[in-house]
Amino acid sequence: MMVKALSKLTMALLETAEDMRDAGLMGEEGYRKITIRHLGPDAPPTATPITPEEIRSVRERAHLSQAALARYLNLTTGYVSQLERGTKQAKGPALALLNVIRRKGIEALL
Known part of the structure; x- marks a missing residue:
């Protein structure tokens, strides 16, 4: 699957979101929604596998x-x-x- 390259603006927004998460201004769930939408397969996993x-x-x-x-x-x-x-x-x-x-x-x- 081909992932579209991220623009400079998108990269800056993702960096800001990461900083907000690290500072406690944004929750982990909100951060994951942003990264999944923009990073696709490189985003952190959202669901833990279950046996x-x-x-x-x-x-x-x-x-x-x-x-x-x-x-x-x-x-x-x-x-x-x-x-x-x-x-x-x-x-x-x-x-x-x-x-x-x-x-x-x-x-x-x-």
């Missing part, structure tokens, strides 16, 4: 069946099963939501 065992643990802690978790995540039951078996890896929005559930519990989605 099949962690997915099952998250689901069981929430007292959910695979079908119920799939419904909350807008996925198929088969896909949740594949994630728990390790035949597929969560990516994109599914990974982000699983990380939210892992950190804050299923209540964060309700």
Whole structure:
């Protein structure tokens, strides 16, 4: 994938945003949104990978069946099963939501 070169203005804005984050004037979440938009694949990762065992643990802690978790995540039951078996890896929005559930519990989605 070809990434467009950043302009001098964009580089200056990113540097300012980094300084603001370091000074505590901007939160990490806001900073990541800026860098992801402009840096593409070079941006810091936004979601921590999650293992099949962690997915099952998250689901069981929430007292959910695979079908119920799939419904909350807008996925198929088969896909949740594949994630728990390790035949597929969560990516994109599914990974982000699983990380939210892992950190804050299923209540964060309700």
